[in-house]
Amino acid sequence: MSTYKDHTLKIYNSLSNQKEIFIPIQEGRVGMYVCGPTVYSKVHLGNVRTFLSFDIIYRYLLHLGYKVRYVRNITDVGHLVDDMDNGEDKIAKKARLEQLEPMEIVQRYTVDFHDILQKFNLLPPSIEPTATGHMIEQINVIQHIIDKGYAYESNGSVYFDVVKYNEDYDYGVLSHRDLMHTLDNSRALDGQSDKRNEQDFALWKRADPHHIMRWPSPWSEGFPGWHTECTTMSTKYLGQRFDIHGGGMDLKFPHHECEIAQGEACTGHPPVNYWLHANMLTLNGKKMSKSSGNYILPGEVLSGENPVLSKAFSASVTRFFMLQTHYRGIMDFSNDAILAAEKGYERLMKAMDVLSKIEPGNKSTLDIAGWEAKCYEAMDDDFNTPILISHLFEGVTFINHLKDKTATLSTTDMERFCKTMSSFVFDVLGLEVKSDVYNGQVEKLDGTISLLIEMRNQARADRNFTLSDQIRNRLTELGIKLNDTKDETTFNY
RNA sequence: GGUCGGGUGGCCGAGUGGCUAGGCAGAGGUCUGCAAAACCUUUUACAGCGGUUCGAAUCCGCUUCCGACCUCCA
Numbered sequence: 360m361s362t363y364k365d366h367t368l369k370i371y372n373s374l375s376n377q378k379e380i381f382i383p384i385q386e387g388r389v390g391m392y393v394c395g396p397t398v399y400s401k402v403h404l405g406n407v408r409t410f411l412s413f414d415i416i417y418r419y420l421l422h423l424g425y426k427v428r429y430v431r432n433i434t435d436v437g438h439l440v441d442d443m444d445n446g447e448d449k450i451a452k453k454a455r456l457e458q459l460e461p462m463e464i465v466q467r468y469t470v471d472f473h474d475i476l477q478k479f480n481l482l483p484p485s486i487e488p489t490a491t492g493h494m495i496e497q498i499n500v501i502q503h504i505i506d507k508g509y510a511y512e513s514n515g516s517v518y519f520d521v522v523k524y525n526e527d528y529d530y531g532v533l534s535h536r537d538l539m540h541t542l543d544n545s546r547a548l549d550g551q552s553d554k555r556n557e558q559d560f561a562l563w564k565r566a567d568p569h570h571i572m573r574w575p576s577p578w579s580e581g582f583p584g585w586h587t588e589c590t591t592m593s594t595k596y597l598g599q600r601f602d603i604h605g606g607g608m609d610l611k612f613p614h615h616e617c618e619i620a621q622g623e624a625c626t627g628h629p630p631v632n633y634w635l636h637a638n639m640l641t642l643n644g645k646k647m648s649k650s651s652g653n654y655i656l657p658g659e660v661l662s663g664e665n666p667v668l669s670k671a672f673s674a675s676v677t678r679f680f681m682l683q684t685h686y687r688g689i690m691d692f693s694n695d696a697i698l699a700a701e702k703g704y705e706r707l708m709k710a711m712d713v714l715s716k717i718e719p720g721n722k723s724t725l726d727i728a729g730w731e732a733k734c735y736e737a738m739d740d741d742f743n744t745p746i747l748i749s750h751l752f753e754g755v756t757f758i759n760h761l762k763d764k765t766a767t768l769s770t771t772d773m774e775r776f777c778k779t780m781s782s783f784v785f786d787v788l789g790l791e792v793k794s795d796v797y798n799g800q801v802e803k804l805d806g807t808i809s810l811l812i813e814m815r816n817q818a819r820a821d822r823n824f825t826l827s828d829q830i831r832n833r834l835t836e837l838g839i840k841l842n843d844t845k846d847e848t849t850f851n852y
Numbered sequence: 853g854g855u856c857g858g859g860u861g862g863c864c865g866a867g868u869g870g871c872u873a874g875g876c877a878g879a880g881g882u883c884u885g886c887a888a889a890a891c892c893u894u895u896u897a898c899a900g901c902g903g904u905u906c907g908a909a910u911c912c913g914c915u916u917c918c919g920a921c922c923u924c925c926a
Contacts, residue, residue: 405925608920609921612921638857689858690864693864697864706890709890745867745874748866752873759891831888843883844883851889
């Protein structure tokens with residue numbers, strides 16, 4: 360069994376903009392925090408890609424034998440939707456539009472979020488804290504930053520003093536921006552008279568009289584600013600310094616930059632060792648986003664109900680499709696691309712099925728150890744799933760050679776090969792063979808099809824091709840494909 | 853406007869100073885009652901122009917096109 364002790368895992372750290380050898384703070388244990396969704400609408404496929412990227416990282420760390428505490432928050436206090444001054448948050452706005460309680464919105468889309476991620480076979484995090492569940496902790500963090508002198512109250516709201524902070528620390532270490540530069544390029548937003556400097560950000564906002572979501576605090580009845588919850592919840596569950604913090608590329612600035620500032624203001628040291636950013640999923644060459652309306656929903660991919668899709672695709676195919684691109688690369692969604700991925704996915708899965716039926720031989724004619732090493736090398740190199748998949752397809756070629764008896768493997772190598780293929784395909788990439796559609800009735804259906812295949816093959820033996828073709832055609836119409844091989848007829852649906 | 857990233861064969865998508873990424877499609881073959889499927893083999897590339905180098909798609913410069921962030925966003 361391969362463990363982290365045998366591996367040099369390299370991770371691309373956004374702080375240094377290069378790959379670094381991963382050394383956790385505590386040997387054998389990893390603390391990982393990922394920014395979760397704001398639950399004010401359905402997650403789109405781009406959101407799923409980000410969470411999938413971190414699911415793979417989580418799975419691979421587990422595979423290497425690390426004990427991982429994976430924390431992913433639910434943002435159920437909306438970030439500000441308009442200018443700071445308007446102070447109406449996303450969830451409150453949506454609630455008014457739909458005539459619902461804010462928490463009703465939160466509940467609906469949290470359930471949707473969980474449902475989708477489960478369908479796409481993402482492992483649940485160890486802890487999934489909510490912003491509303493940590494209001495007291497957030498208030499404490501804000502007070503602590505005030506006490507340290509890096510925040511000030513103004514008219515019931517509390518702002519982080521970026522300029523003051525930048526005198527003692529370095530604001531911009533993550534996004535590699537220069538504060539003065541940021542200053543020059545900050546837009547002059549209206550009504551920011553409460554703030555000392557334009558680039559200061561809110562830690563607490565006083566609520567307008569009509570604002571629905573509000574909590575009492577030492578400063579006013581209001582709600583926390585948009586970066587506070589992540590600092591609060593990550594440090595509560597992972598400590599004041601932890602290993603990995605992830606999120607979408609679009610959160611790098613200002614969200615993650617502000618988290619660093621808040622963390623350092625509190626403790627005097629950076630909160631996170633490795634910052635990871637997953638790149639965007641685009642549609643028509645443009646980033647998917649709820650606000651622009653340029654997006655496709657995961658449910659639409661599963662049902663095929665979207666104009667850009669020619670058919671429905673299973674969750675596993677979608678997963679496989681996304682994993683053919685490295686998580687740091689921009690990926691464009693298109694029907695042709697996912698269609699091509701589906702073919703490859705099916706070939707891989709068929710080979711996995713064949714593999715389970717192959718008998719070992721006396722000696723090995725394939726270099727399994729070398730192949731296995733290449734698979735691990737790929738994942739050790741910043742979780743390079745596309746390279747891993749290319750090696751898995753080499754494994755598919757191996758399997759077919761073994762099936763055709765043009766290659767053999769010793770019992771030991773055979774076991775090793777099966778275990779490695781299965782670990783990567785099922786455990787690390789999280790692909791599953793189970794049909795998403797016929798769950799529960801599979802055995803009855805399979806038995807029935809087998810019976811029809813028997814009858815058809817009898818008809819073929821009797822040279823009654825009218826009947827045999829009739830059976831085949833009717834099954835094809837039902838979406839059940841028969842595959843004749845030399846020895847047997849198999850089927851898939 | 854500022855900061856940053858990218859333009860790879862018909863499509864998707866890795867990678868790298870000299871050695872086949874991979875998938876899909878295409879071509880040839882095996883198998884087959886037929887068809888399909890499956891399997892085996894296989895062609896095509898690095899945006900443009902300069903420069904560095906024995907050698908660059910890979911490094912440098914310029915041009916051009918695209919994207920992300922700078923404002924809520926995975």
